[in-house]
Amino acid sequence: QKEVEQNSGPLSVPEGAIASLNCTYSDRGSQSFFWYRQYSGKSPELIMSIYSNGDKEDGRFTAQLNKASQYVSLLIRDSQPSDSATYLCAVNGPRMDSSYKLIFGSGTRLLVRP
Amino acid sequence: SAVISQKPSRDICQRGTSLTIQCQVDSQVTMMFWYRQQPGQSLTLIATANQGSEATYESGFVIDKFPISRPNLTFSTLTVSNMSPEDSSIYLCSVEREIAGDEQFFGPGTRLTVL
Numbered sequence: 612q613k614e615v616e617q618n619s620g621p622l623s624v625p626e627g628a629i630a631s632l633n634c635t636y637s638d639r640g641s642q643s644f645f646w647y648r649q650y651s652g653k654s655p656e657l658i659m660s661i662y663s664n665g666d667k668e669d670g671r672f673t674a675q676l677n678k679a680s681q682y683v684s685l686l687i688r689d690s691q692p693s694d695s696a697t698y699l700c701a702v703n704g705p706r707m708d709s710s711y712k713l714i715f716g717s718g719t720r721l722l723v724r725p
Numbered sequence: 726s727a728v729i730s731q732k733p734s735r736d737i738c739q740r741g742t743s744l745t746i747q748c749q750v751d752s753q754v755t756m757m758f759w760y761r762q763q764p765g766q767s768l769t770l771i772a773t774a775n776q777g778s779e780a781t782y783e784s785g786f787v788i789d790k791f792p793i794s795r796p797n798l799t800f801s802t803l804t805v806s807n808m809s810p811e812d813s814s815i816y817l818c819s820v821e822r823e824i825a826g827d828e829q830f831f832g833p834g835t836r837l838t839v840l
Contacts, residue, residue, distance in 0.1 A: 643827050654817055654831040655768065699767060703827060712783070713758075713829060715768045 614638065615702050617716035625724050630687040632719050634700030637681070643703040643711075644676055644683045649718065650696045659685060690723045697721070727752060727820050729832035737838045738808055745804045746835045748818035753798035756821035758829065759791070761814045768817065774801045808839045 616635045624630045632646075643662055647655035659674040661667045661683065667674045673686040683702070687694055700716040728751040738744050748757065759771040772782040772793055780793040795801045805812050815836050819829040 645828065654815075654834045657828055657830060660828050701829075711827070712770050712773070713827075717767045 614704060614714045615700055615716035617698075617700050617719045619717055620720040621722045622719055623722045623724060624690050626690060626692060628690050628723075630690045630694065630721055630723070632685040632687070632698050632700075632721065634683045634685075634702075634716055635681055636683070636700075636702045636704075636714075638702070638704045639678075639681065641702045641704055644674070645701040645713070646672075646674060646683075646685045647699040647701060647715075648696045649699055655699055687721075690721075692723045692725050695721055695723050727754065727822055727830050729818065729820060729830060731818060731832040731835050733835060734833065735836040735838075737840060740809050740839055742808055743804055743806045744808065744837060745802050746816050746818075746837075748801045748803070748832055750799045750820050754820040754822060755798070757795060757801045758819045758821070759793065759801070759803045760817045760819065760831075762817060762834075763814045771803070771816075805837065808837075810839045813837060813839045 614637050646659040648658050649655045661674040661676045664676050671688045675684045697718040697720045699718045701713045703711040704714040730749045732747045757774045760768045762768050770783050771786045772780045774780045774793045774795040776795045776798050790806055792804045815834045817831050817834045819831045821829050
């Protein structure tokens with residue numbers, strides 16, 4: 612089982628719709644969860660971080676965390692063609708020396724149709 | 726977020742040679758990280774570079790192949806040694822800002838092609 616799993620997509624939504632991106636993780640001890648957006652040929656850009664169960668909203672983005680189900684999601688409201696990118700879920704996971712590192716999912720490609 | 730620059734932005738190298746990638750941050754940071762992103766894949770952590778101590782390498786990555794320096798709190802280098810075509814990847818540095826918890830911010834990346 613992969614440590615952080617995402618559907619690779621592409622997820623295709625019409626402009627103005629809500630895009631829902633999902634991520635599951637395997638380590639119950641994870642405490643920090645992140646969503647990055649990566650445009651083709653560019654480096655990842657942090658768009659949301661979430662640490663507690665529930666919802667966290669920032670503009671058109673809402674991150675949702677359910678630690679009991681080991682599930683984190685990202686909702687993008689009023690999707691725009693400029694939102695078309697790959698969205699990477701990242702979760703902090705343990706290392707051998709008991710520190711933590713970020714583990715990335717394989718990413719979901721989002722396509723917003725005009 | 727931090728302003729992070731990397732040099733070179735891209736390079737084409739011959740097998741058997743080495744390339745050193747530089748990462749510069751606009752402010753002092755404790756934790757710097759080096760990642761690899763192979764074509765069409767996600768990010769894999771190579772090592773963590775803390776100033777004043779040896780880099781910590783992840784499973785599958787060794788110091789002889791990927792030596793790292795961290796001479797101060799704003800700068801780090803990653804060398805890709807004795808390159809083969811399998812080393813063709815994007816190499817990214819990232820930093821963790823203490824005031825932002827454990828959020829990481831990435832540099833623009835170095836696109837390496839090995840012939």
